[in-house]
Amino acid sequence: MSQATLSSSRVRHGLAPWARIAGLTMCALLTLGPVVWTVSTSLRTPAEAFDLPPQLIPSNPSTEAYRGVFDQIDVWLLALNSTLVTALIAVGQMITAGLAGYAFARLEFRFKKPLFGLVLATMMVPLQVTIVPVFLVLKSMSLTDTLLGLIIPAFPTAFGTFLMRQYFLGMPKDLGEAAMLDGAGPWRTFRSVYAPLAAPGLAIVGVLAFNYHWNEFFRPLILETSGQNYTLPLGLVSLQGNLGTGSVSVVLAGVVLSMIPAVAVFVVGQRPLREGITSAGVNR
Amino acid sequence: MTNTQIPLARAERPAVPPAPAPKGPSARDRGTRLLATMFLTPTIVGIVVFTVVPILGSVVLSLFHWNVIDSPSYAGLSNYGEVFGDETVLVSFRNTLVFMVFAVALQLFVALALALTLNGRMPVWLRSVFRSAFFFPLVLSAASISVVMKYLFNQDFGVINWALGFVGIAPVPWLTSENAAMATVVLVYVWQQFGFSFLLFVGGLNNIPKEIHEAAALDGATGLRKHLTVTLPLLSPTLLVASVVGIINALQVFEQPYVLTNGGPGDSTRTVVMVIYETAFEQLRFGEASAVGVLLFVLIMAVTALQFRLSRRFVHYQ
Numbered sequence: 180m181s182q183a184t185l186s187s188s189r190v191r192h193g194l195a196p197w198a199r200i201a202g203l204t205m206c207a208l209l210t211l212g213p214v215v216w217t218v219s220t221s222l223r224t225p226a227e228a229f230d231l232p233p234q235l236i237p238s239n240p241s242t243e244a245y246r247g248v249f250d251q252i253d254v255w256l257l258a259l260n261s262t263l264v265t266a267l268i269a270v271g272q273m274i275t276a277g278l279a280g281y282a283f284a285r286l287e288f289r290f291k292k293p294l295f296g297l298v299l300a301t302m303m304v305p306l307q308v309t310i311v312p313v314f315l316v317l318k319s320m321s322l323t324d325t326l327l328g329l330i331i332p333a334f335p336t337a338f339g340t341f342l343m344r345q346y347f348l349g350m351p352k353d354l355g356e357a358a359m360l361d362g363a364g365p366w367r368t369f370r371s372v373y374a375p376l377a378a379p380g381l382a383i384v385g386v387l388a389f390n391y392h393w394n395e396f397f398r399p400l401i402l403e404t405s406g407q408n409y410t411l412p413l414g415l416v417s418l419q420g421n422l423g424t425g426s427v428s429v430v431l432a433g434v435v436l437s438m439i440p441a442v443a444v445f446v447v448g449q450r451p452l453r454e455g456i457t458s459a460g461v462n463r
Numbered sequence: 464m465t466n467t468q469i470p471l472a473r474a475e476r477p478a479v480p481p482a483p484a485p486k487g488p489s490a491r492d493r494g495t496r497l498l499a500t501m502f503l504t505p506t507i508v509g510i511v512v513f514t515v516v517p518i519l520g521s522v523v524l525s526l527f528h529w530n531v532i533d534s535p536s537y538a539g540l541s542n543y544g545e546v547f548g549d550e551t552v553l554v555s556f557r558n559t560l561v562f563m564v565f566a567v568a569l570q571l572f573v574a575l576a577l578a579l580t581l582n583g584r585m586p587v588w589l590r591s592v593f594r595s596a597f598f599f600p601l602v603l604s605a606a607s608i609s610v611v612m613k614y615l616f617n618q619d620f621g622v623i624n625w626a627l628g629f630v631g632i633a634p635v636p637w638l639t640s641e642n643a644a645m646a647t648v649v650l651v652y653v654w655q656q657f658g659f660s661f662l663l664f665v666g667g668l669n670n671i672p673k674e675i676h677e678a679a680a681l682d683g684a685t686g687l688r689k690h691l692t693v694t695l696p697l698l699s700p701t702l703l704v705a706s707v708v709g710i711i712n713a714l715q716v717f718e719q720p721y722v723l724t725n726g727g728p729g730d731s732t733r734t735v736v737m738v739i740y741e742t743a744f745e746q747l748r749f750g751e752a753s754a755v756g757v758l759l760f761v762l763i764m765a766v767t768a769l770q771f772r773l774s775r776r777f778v779h780y781q
Contacts, residue, residue, distance in 0.1 A: 199580050200589070206577060207596040210654070214599070216622060217611050229620050279506035287492075288499035294507060301514045305715045305763060307736045308756040311743050312520030313513055335509030365495045394604030396718050397736075401744055412606040416722060419610050427614050434607045445602040449595065452602070456659060457666035 214438075221245070221435045225426035244428035245436070248418070251429070254436060256407065257414040261393060262440075264329050264410060269388040271334040273381045279335075280343025281369060281377075285355065295344075302337040310401060317402065324404045333392060339384040342458060346380035347373060383455040386448035393441055411437040518760070525754035530747045542754040552755060554730045555738040556762070558645065562734065563713040565649045566656075570709055571702070573657045578664035579690060594665065601658040609722035612651045613638070616723075641731040644724050648732050652719050656712070660705040667701030668694070699778040707770055714763050735759050 215235070220228055221244050223237045228244075248254060282288070283295050313332060314323065322328035350373060358368045396412045403409055409417070415433045445452070525542050529535035546552050581593055600608065615622050616637035624634040637647040671694065679693045695702075717736040720726060726733035735755060743752035 196584055199583050200585060203577065203580055203593050207593055210596050210600060213608075213611055213615055213654070214603075216615065220614075233622050233625075275505045275509065278502035282499045282502035286495050286499040286502070288496050294503065297515070298506065298510060301510050303711065303763070303767065304514055304518060305711070305759065307715055307717070307739055308521060308760040309514055309517035310739070311524060311749055311753050311756065312517035314743075315520070315749075316512065316517065332509070332513040335506045335513070337510065340506055359491075364491065365498045369498070390602055394602075394606070396604065396606040397740075401740070412604050415607050415610060419613075419722075430610060431614075434611055437607055438603060441602045441604065445599060449598075453598065453662055456601075456662045 217431050217434055217438075220428055221432040223428050225428045228426060228428040228431075244426065244432035247426065247429035248433045248436060252414045252418050252433070253406075254414075254433075257409055257411045258436075260326060260408065261410040261437075264326055265389055265393045267330050268333045268392045269385045271330070272336045272339050272388045273385045275334050276336050276339030276343045276384050277374070277377055277381055279340045280345075280380075281347050281373060283340070283344040284347035285369075285373065286365065298337050298340050302341070306397065310398070314401060323402055324408055326408060328402050329395075329398060329410075333388075336384070336388065339388070342384060342455065343377065343380055345458065346377060350376055379451070382448070383451040383458075386444060386451040387455045389444055389448070390441065390452060393444075521753045521756050521760075524750055525757050527750045529749045531749065532747075535750070538750060542750045543758075546751060546754045546758065551730055551733065552738055555733045555735050556758075558731070558733060559714060559716070559735045562645065562649060562652075562716055563710060565646075566652050566713045566716070567706060567709040569649065570653045570657045570660055571705060573653065574660035574664055574705070575702075577657075578661055578668055579694070581665065582668050597661050598658040600655045603655065605655060605718035606722055608655050609651060609719050612647075612654075613723055616647055616651075638724055639728060641728050644728060644732045648716075648720050648723055651723060652713075652716060656709075660709060663701050663705045663708075664698065667698050670701075671697045696777075696779045699774075703770075703774045703778050707767060710766055710770065711763055714759065714766070735762075 216233060219235055219237060220233065222240045222242070223234075224239070224241045224243050225247065227237070227239075279298070283291065283298075317323050317328045317332070320328075322331065354372050355368045358372045363371070394412060395410070396416075399410045399413050403413065406417075415430070415437055418433050419430050524535075526538060526540070527535040528538045528542070577593075577597060581590060618624060618634050618636050618639055621637070623637070627635065635643060637643050675693060675697065676689070679689050715736055716734050717740070720732040720734050721737060721740075724732045726737050736759070739752050739755050739759070742748050742755060
């Protein structure tokens with residue numbers, strides 16, 4: 180193997196390289212195995228779903244299970260609900276976190292420190308502790324069992340605000356000062372100088388929000404009581420519940436359908452996602 | 464200091480008319496404040512309405528008996544008394560703590576071992592393939608993953624018992640025996656979650672200057688010893704964050720036990736959040752549910768505070 184394919188600066192280990200790579204490959208197979216099994220089983224006929232040994236490639240692949248999903252739950256409606264909720268929350272969080280992050284990073288005002296402390300402190304408050312009163316607040320606004328009731332409380336994001344603040348703090352101050360000297364007011368400075376530079380940071384906030392809320396289960400479970408307001412994760416679990424006699428392949432076909440956007444975000448948004456998660460550990 | 468130059472410079476000052484002392488904020492300052500108010504309003508109002516008020520609301524509500532239908536009646540601390548006397552609630556706290564200890568320990572161990580192994584020599588493309596593989600489960604929904612795992616861990620027709628059969632291991636009642644169920648919930652949770660700590664560690668390892676490792680190697684440190692004496696102390700701030708986040712998340716576990724076992728068999732996998740959910744939204748006992756919520760909050764704060772306190776001894780900042 181040529182040196183060019185190796186990163187020569189890495190640390191030398193006690194373990195032989197082949198042993199490390201073999202170990203990592205084993206772990207990667209264990210990690211991806213259940214997903215591969217899910218996809219493969221969803222492509223079997225419901226009758227063959229239980230067959231052991233599980234064939235990695237189904238002997239007679241069939242989309243029967245997928246048709247089964249569409250027969251039993253209104254996939255289009257659930258997907259539309261999930262998309263609406265997730266997209267609006269992602270856009271909303273990008274706006275609120277972008278604005279608040281900028282204010283905390285670059286604007287001077289009274290009570291800045293305590294307000295920022297408040298934002299940071301809410302990162303520590305588990306959702307489940309506040310869910311009963313949140314439910315009651317939403318009920319008083321007649322927002323329970325509506326999609327808006329899922330969307331509005333998710334707009335403010337403590338972590339996103341924190342992330343965007345770090346992001347704006349990382350930008351050179353001279354840019355804004357130059358704009359001020361040229362006569363730009365605070366709004367102009369934000370709008371024409373800093374906001375355009377914030378796009379990659381906002382992408383991180385958006386991708387994190389999309390990933391979290393597409394998969395969200397607890398809040399929809401509590402807030403959405405009628406089937407027409409279900410999101411995909413709720414639909415799936417109810418799909419599983421419907422099937423006492425149970426065709427595994429139908430349930431798994433539903434799982435695969437609900438995974439598709441998450442996987443798409445993983446492929447497209449892998450870098451922003453990773454940066455968002457890593458920065459949680461490095462920036463503090 | 465001699466006074467030769469400074470008085471001269473001072474003497475010249477009066478030639479320039481002094482700028483009028485600012486009276487109150489300038490137009491620009493007022494503009495800034497207005498902008499700050501506008502920018503912060505959505506976030507602060509949202510946080511106050513949907514987090515601060517609800518926390519206070521939980522505390523107040525925990526002092527009342529309320530089932531939504533009848534009007535609330537003041538109950539003092541009796542909800543707490545009831546909660547402490549309730550076997551299921553106590554068991555759920557014990558389950559959650561047991562879950563937390565095993566899930567966090569396993570998750571940190573797996574993530575750290577993989578991050579360290581990945582940090583060795585290998586082709587760059589292979590490294591990124593492994594990194595993506597380990598991080599992939601994190602993008603999937605815990606609810607749907609648990610649905611999948613329920614089949615894989617099935618005692619009679621699950622793939623896992625079938626595979627174990629090859630090694631001559633009798634079918635394990637993964638989800639149906641009180642002893643195994645919690646272990647299974649831990650495994651499923653860690654399978655999905657370890658990628659989070661893994662990414663933190665990969666980032667932390669990248670932040671360690673390679674000169675330090677080279678110096679250690681020159682001093683004759685190798686393999687495990689080097690990790691213990693050099694890498695781990697340098698990684699300790701990342702380790703702290705990973706364990707704090709890991710613990711806070713683990714204390715809130717819900718989807719996995721809800722879907723995999725629905726708390727059973729018996730109450731063996733019933734967690735605190737499941738109890739909050741059931742008490743409030745199935746039994747409509749909002750006061751008791753709030754009391755459990757407040758206790759969970761106190762527990763999370765206490766564990767986190769304890770952790771920061773302990774960590775002062777062994778976290779090293781560069």
